[in-house]
Amino acid sequence: MSDSEEERLAGRLEGLVRQLLAGRSPNLKLSDASERRALMVAARLVGAREAFPRPTPEFKRRLAAELGRSVPVAGSGLSRRAALVAGAGVALGALGGASAQRLADLLPKPAPGPTKTAAERAILEPQPETARWYDTGIRFAEMSDNQPHRVTAGAISAFVIRQGEQLTAMSSYCTHMPCELVPTGSQLRCPCHNLSFSLQGQSLADGYDLPSLPLVRVRVKNGRVEVMGTA
């Protein structure tokens, strides 16, 4: 393989790796066997970042709702997919009382009440005598949108996230239990329980009125991201 060919393949693979690391589905047909295998092993490496991957409650509710949707119209020229859904509807219809109750638990619940406003959101404020700015070593110009960077600033551990020209830092600990969250695609997931937060720090767990992740003070100085932590 020539140097230029290797550089071309390496560049193409890097594009796919970036998609994977950003939690997106890599989208490119690869005819070269070694490229294909490299991408598949890259997907496994990315998949191993999450110790206990679990479907979100939202996904499970959506799936259960889809399985439970009854389409009992025989011989109506249903598509294969619709027919499968119809079959599932029949199967689920035969469930016993306990199962039906369980399914009902999985179905979508009414929309939760209004979320807390930004003004009500907690801010991690160290005591003035211990507060100090930490240089994270991250250059703002090099940050990708919606790509959380975990940083520590003394006793404070935070995610720093760029969204356009806006920079946000928030605590990296779940507000339910003190477990450190894991960035997974467009969410921050708690490895201890099946709970997630948006990249804005808001809880995505239906049925749990969890506080949003407390904000951490952040600034850009000489092009580098600094976070307020404790000395």
Add this chain to the structure above:
Amino acid sequence: MPDLPQSKSLSAAPAGMKPAEQPGQIYELPGAPDPTEQALEDLDLIYAYLYARVGNRPDAEDLTQQVALKAIPRLRPDAAPAAVRAYLFAAARSVLASHWARRLGVPEEQLLDDLSQAEAEGEEPEPIERVRRILDALPANYRRLLELRFLRGYSLKEVARETSTTPGAAKIMQWRALRAAAEVSDVR
């Protein structure tokens, strides 16, 4: 209802179990789950299996949904829990092979054969352990790069800085490291 395997060591029905027609050998578990109910629970395992192989949530959710829609309507009402789970995993392997075949433009049969051989249920280690084995089999420089890039989420620039090289060189090394990782893994 599922049957426990015959066992001569069982001489009496354990607490909570109802003796069947052959006392001392086969017991009936009270409240054993309905196959569909169990399948819904097992979808968590299927999701984890798929996520560990595709590495992203959108694909893992899409494939899990395909497995559910494909397998659950076909479950026999008297299917034993082990059979339900085996059926779901078989469906997951099939769906995964189709996914990679579509995504990579290779024959599905080829991928399915590979997956069937390499991933017979119960024979493979946990995803993290499997990745650890792959990394341990690599030269130190490749291992370091893949750990930084994939397990710690560094950008190529950050990897380059950490390994005292240029982003361009890190990109080439990433390509070589992933190819080497594929060689030592069960990815064919």
